[in-house]
Amino acid sequence: MNQLIIKDLNVSIGEKAIVKGFNLTLNSGEVHAIMGPNGTGKSTLAKAVAGHPDYTITGGDVLLDGRSILAMQPDERARAGLFLAFQYPSEIPGVTIANFLRAAVQARLTEGEELNATAYYKRLYTKMDLLKIDRKFTSRAVNDGFSGGEKKRCEILQMAMLEPKFALMDETDSGLDIDALRIVAEGVNAMRNSALGILMITHYQRLLDYIVPDFVHVMYDGHIVRSGDKSLALELEAKGYDWLKKELAHA
Amino acid sequence: MSNLSATATLETATAENPVVGIDQSRGDFKYDVAYEFDAGTGLSEKTVRYISSVKKEAPWILDFRLKALKTFLDKPMPTHWATKDLENINFDKIRYYLSSGQKPKRTWDEVPADIKKTFERLGIPEQERKFLAGVEAQFDSEAAYSNIKEIVAKQGVIFANSTEALREHPEIFRKFFGKVIPTGDNKFSALNSAVFSGGSFIYVPKGVKVAQPLQAYFRINAENFGQFERTLIIADEGAEVVYMEGCTAPKFSTSTLHSAVVELVALKGAKIQYITVQNWANNVLNLVTKRGVAHEEAEIKWIDCNIGSRLTMKYPGVVLKGRKARGEVISIALANDGQHQDTGAKMIHAADETTSNIVAKSISVGQGRSTYRGVVHIPRHLKGCRNNTECDALLINTNSRTDTYPAITVRGDANSVQHEASVSKVSEEMIFYMQSRGLTEAQAMSLAVNGFINDLASQFPMEYSVELKRLIDLEMEGSVG
Known part of the structure; x- marks a missing residue:
């Protein structure tokens, strides 16, 4: 079993503190949802853990299986088993999904080890079948001219191929209509297993109807203010974030 | 020109810097080479006649060359639109003809390690590397x-x-x-x-x-x-x-x-x-x-x-x-x-x-x-x-x-x-995106560049496009910290 521990994490962008004393322990096989109003630091948390250069860690630590990853480059973190599914994935013109994934898979091999192309394509097609993705999809350039739904499916396909220990899914539901949301959720559910831990960041409860989390955390002003199970999400949905803000103000 | 005899000139090819202000040691390396035919440095009618005679050319070609020399000398540099860098060319210090008939006296062991590495990474065949x-x-x-x-x-x-x-x-x-x-x-x-x-x-x-x-x-x-x-x-x-x-x-x-x-x-x-x-x-x-x-x-x-x-x-x-x-x-x-x-x-x-x-x-x-x-x-x-x-x-x-x-x-x-x-x-976002998939910064850049030229590179013959890709990988590797 693997474990990702985020310990008293503080993150700034420039001079501005965004994430303030964030704590969370994520085990393999668990799905955690982080909810919260806009601007509360959810996406910042995900990008900082993945190693985005614009985000400065001002305190705390992130441990993957007991080892701090903060000194590692984003690509080293990825090869160590982290995966960030982007809210806004970048377009890479001229690079097909098949070639991009192939390079990413190759990057995980030891030096001098050559990728077995036949085995790679076999695995790619198996994953695509699992996610109900058309074969033609992989000959398109990564995210180039993709619809919102296609971009998110492309993220899920990459996640399936790279088989991370932990996946951070940043607002995977944003920009998706209900049909696209269902397809993406099915894909994630198909991947759920005891070896994968998922941290799902979302603004809305509706994603959680499709991907049912084991734990729900509410994030506000840079840290977790409430934790519970799926019922917390429903309560939040019913009462709105304003309710939470008032409660916290009184406390 | 001091040496018109075909065998008398045994100067080194890189003994002097042909273009002022250019560091010859960069991307280049020097050997002492004995050339059989060497037109020496500088350009004059003698140089042109020397080249033509070494090549045993017909008179009309020599005429063609000599007329061209005059045109060259008369024509100004294209300075009104071209880069000023052209002014750094010193035509008197350039060697206009060299032909080596002998085997150079040096061994593969003397070739700098980084050059060998470049050849290896480019997949240049052994024989070609030596050349x-x-x-x-x-x-x-x-x-x-x-x-x-x-x-x-x-x-x-x-x-x-x-x-x-x-x-x-x-x-x-x-x-x-x-x-x-x-x-x-x-x-x-x-x-x-x-x-x-x-x-x-x-x-x-x-x-x-x-x-x-x-x-x-x-x-x-x-x-x-x-x-x-x-x-x-x-x-x-x-x-x-x-x-x-x-x-x-x-x-x-x-x-x-x-x-x-x-x-x-x-x-x-x-x-x-x-x-x-x-x-x-x-x-x-x-x-x-x-x-x-x-x-x-x-x-x-x-x-x-x-x-x-x-x-x-x-x-x-x-x-x-x-x-x-x-x-x-x-x-x-x-x-x-x-x-x-x-x-x-x-x-x-x-x-x-x-x-x-x-x-x-x-x-x-x-x-x-x-x-x-x-x-x-x-x-x-x-x-x-x-x-x-x-x-x-x-x-x-x-x-x-x-x-x-x-x-x-x-x-x-x-x-x-x-x-x-x-x-x-x-x-930066594109590079971060690719890095978050496990590619190093250099690999990410290289992939982005290869993607950019992909539609054109596919028009190259297979062997060339493969070499081109490898070359871009090398260039990008050198460009990041």
Whole structure:
């Protein structure tokens, strides 16, 4: 079993503190949802853990299986088993999904080890079948001219191929209509297993109807203010974030 | 000139810096070489006579050279639009002709480790590595070359180096030589006309379609590596030929000025494709004139890839002389730190219903600078002419620079022209995205660059596009911390 521990994490962008004393322990096989109003630091948390250069860690630590990853480059973190599914994935013109994934898979091999192309394509097609993705999809350039739904499916396909220990899914539901949301959720559910831990960041409860989390955390002003199970999400949905803000103000 | 005797001169090739202010030790390395024929430094009538006599040329060629020398001396540098860097050329310090008959006295063990590594990473065959590193004077390609020469000779194709062709086929050579690019076209075409040596001559007879690209077998021999090569390719009516020059291995040239002239003639219905992939050492000034004439329904396509050099100025052109002629330039330029790629295309429409297409992509890395310079000319009296021009520039970091100077003259209302230009950047977000998938920063950049040129690179022959990709990987590796 693997474990990702985020310990008293503080993150700034420039001079501005965004994430303030964030704590969370994520085990393999668990799905955690982080909810919260806009601007509360959810996406910042995900990008900082993945190693985005614009985000400065001002305190705390992130441990993957007991080892701090903060000194590692984003690509080293990825090869160590982290995966960030982007809210806004970048377009890479001229690079097909098949070639991009192939390079990413190759990057995980030891030096001098050559990728077995036949085995790679076999695995790619198996994953695509699992996610109900058309074969033609992989000959398109990564995210180039993709619809919102296609971009998110492309993220899920990459996640399936790279088989991370932990996946951070940043607002995977944003920009998706209900049909696209269902397809993406099915894909994630198909991947759920005891070896994968998922941290799902979302603004809305509706994603959680499709991907049912084991734990729900509410994030506000840079840290977790409430934790519970799926019922917390429903309560939040019913009462709105304003309710939470008032409660916290009184406390 | 002090030494007119063929064997007396045994000076070292790189004993002095041919271009003031250029660090010869960068991207280059030195050996003491004994050359059999050496024209010494500086350019005068004596130099030209010496070259001509060593080559045992006919009097008309010597005349041609001497007239060219005068034109060269009379012509000013193209300073009003060109980079000031040209002023740094000291023509008196350049060696205009060297020919080595002996095996150099050095071993593979003496080749610097990083150079060996580069060859290895590029997948250059063992034999070629030795030649490129200057360990062997002559790459042992003669057998393969004679073989291909014999095969195409059965179809009546003449495939020879230009010195040989001038001797053996003066009747064809003379008819076309210097007609597409006259001596006085520019200062450097005049220089080439005065001191040229090496290069290829190809004549493809009527209706003959040469199945295999020429040159792959011919690509390495001492003269072809010359600095002033001269190539002339003639495809007779309905003939087809593909020619490839260069290779992606860095050239460790002993000279810092490379000034070639390439002329193509495609007669009625003929097709010529000319592919160049070059990677010059960082100290080379690469000033090349390339032009083709396409007659009725003929097609000329330049595929030109420029990497390396300190300055490259090259604008392959097509004169569309006959009705329905077609011209195309596909150009890729990569300018890394300290390099300036000033490249582009010229399309001169001179008949009705002629079409031309220019697709130019440039990549600027670090302090590298790319310039696109293009000319499209369609005069008023023509009908049904079309041109399409696309220039795309990719910037790898904020210090890079790119400029586009398209000069499009289209007169009359029966012609159409289309121009698109774009500048894009490899953003930090894109690199982070790729890194978050496990690719290193260098791998990410390399993938982004390869993606940018992907549609053009796929037009290269397989072996070249593979080499090109490897080369870009290497360039990107060097560009990140």
